[in-house]
Amino acid sequence: MFVDLGAESLFSAEKGERKIAVEIKSFVSASDLTDLHNAVGQYTFYHDVMEQIQPGRELYLAVRSITYTTIFQDSFGKLMLDNNRLKLLVFNADTEEIVRWLP
């Protein structure tokens, strides 16, 4: 565990030669919009805290493919990605494989 500040799951990793941290995020509330707020808030918070502790390490939010499709390819989620509000690691929950990195 890299840093524990109440994140559901946050761990450090390597991506090529880049040092990254990954937070696994479940989207479980009754509202997609609430989930999106919470994801952006948590990402921003941990990003800024991590910058204090390990400058240069990039933070990625890990979400399932279905979450990416329903939340982040939709208008508001897409706006958050377009505005660089968070970085995503999309994974297939069945095969446990990484599907894509954004950006």
Next chain:
Amino acid sequence: MFVDLGAESLFSAEKGERKIAVEIKSFVSASDLTDLHNAVGQYTFYHDVMEQIQPGRELYLAVRSITYTTIFQDSFGKLMLDNNRLKLLVFNADTEEIVRWLP
């Protein structure tokens, strides 16, 4: 109501000659950290959405004095303010007066 996207309360206002929007935010969860995540997430989300609709209008998050003291004068809340993650309007809940604008 200026825009309703699930905000607890969001309305437009004027501050001198500047057009602003104010979102009133209650801090009610069991965890200050969760409240802080949610506040940053909601602020960022509405900021970005509002920028699409009315560019140039500034968004302020309205919080009680006690919330300012306990959350935003503490380390993590202070970090969010220092990093310009949100703008605050602090009000006295008893007198209903505005105490300060940050920034």
